[in-house]
Amino acid sequence: MGEVMEENQKLRMHLDRVMKEYRALQMQFHDMVQQEPNKSSSTISTHRETGEPELVSLSLGMSSSDGKKDDHFSRKTHGKEKVDNDDDDKEVLALGLDCKFELPKYQENEPSPTPSLEASSGEVKEEEGGKTWPPKNSLKNVRNEEDEVSQQNSVKRARVSVRVRCDTPTMNDGCQWRKYGQKTAKGNPCPRAYYRCTVAPNCPVRKQVQRYAEDMSILTTTYEGTHNHPLPISATAMASTTSAAASMLISGSTTSTSGLSPSVASILSSASFNGLNFYLSDNTKPTPIYLPNSSLSSSSSCPTITLDLTTSSNASSHPSKLGSFPPRSYSTIQNLNFSSLESNALPLSWSNGVLGYGTQAQPYNKNQNIGSLNFGRQLQEAHYQSYLQKNNSISNSSTQQSLPADTLAAATKAITSDPSFQSALAAALTSIIGPGTSSTARVLGSQTAADESGHNLKLIDQSFPILSSFPPSTSTVNKCTSTFLSSSNPPSSANSQPGSLMFLSPSLSFPTPNNNSTSNVRLH
């Protein structure tokens, strides 16, 4: 207890320091935005003016640059190609602090993503009215004619599918579910199971669980609806993800560009950072949202976004990014953990979104910063396991759960203080941010001195969030759980509120990059 309290105090100190830095940087960023008031919104307006209303800009207050790649992106996405990272891709760094400067837009001009979701998904109306769930036929009554025209294609509820490798019948996502039906769908001998949330009596959330004959180990869970009740902490990650993804989907199909940023940013930052693949399928018109490793499909009857946790595309398709690390199959499912997403030495600010970074997925790039952030994550894990193996404390990831806490703490401390780890992470982040962005690559805390070239990369010692990447050291963990969202969130955050979605952002807090600096970088 004493050690824990001591560590807690250290964490608090780190947190305070980080908060101060964050506020300072936020103020700095705000000043910059005020100095260039039109720059942040130029992306969206430009796209609209140039006759590309479908082009979804994930701008979070940062500006875009190159218009040539715009066409390239459009071709890519419209062609339903998997947006892959090619060697000749340049990476335009575009990191914002968060979406705070974008939020007023929704309030002033357009409905926010969440209201959009509520307006287009009947269950949310039911939540307010207290009726029973599937009010499919009540949707049309609440729309004016313009909305009917503009949102006609999004009447159907948005769904979020999570695909994982799982041996158990269902994926443990922290919620309580009751099976209410089973059906064998056409073309798939494996039956589809229907579940509804039983945490609250009238919770509208339902999910479908299905396997595929092609690969019985892959479990696809499709979530639908928004929880109308507080969720256990262990369930907030998944609920938040689905909510954010649904918001992204709805807003993407209804309000085009400007309605996307917060939810898209959250889902992007949460998922892309953890190596998820996105697949958008919308029976409406395909919305060319630029996502890492994304592809578009119009096969589904309902707009669906799929979080694919079965592959590690960055590790497999971009081995060069791994640097000296072997491009081994780094499947996130090995550490899946939806059942126990407690704090895990995760600083509070990381989970409540204060430090969430806003990632701007430039629509012009095939390859961009998000994937590289994922690289950073994998770097951490690789180093972590490397360290553990080096010390004979652990032989593989499957036994990590049984590690005593002090071992983990010691390992974490050793890793984070390991110069090779720091240098590798510094290289990764430098490659993201660019060497010319002085004072912009600070991560957290202060232990490593900034170098002369302006890398200024600092690592925090014991509170470095590497532990959050791993399952807790206690209890047995369901095989089908995931740490892809390691943040612990207040239960109310499960409801899709624009601001609350940012907690999905993982831990790195990037100040605004210097526009004049080297923002186009390659990851090699």
Place this chain on the structure above:
DNA sequence: CGTGTTTGACCAGCGC
């Protein structure tokens, strides 16, 4: 006895 699962019936949407 309460809770959850199973499973056939039922309903609505859609295409022909």
Place this chain on the structure above:
DNA sequence: GCGCTGGTCAAACACG
């Protein structure tokens, strides 16, 4: 109108 399909209902059943 008809058949197919996905989704839901609810009675029967299982289990602790």
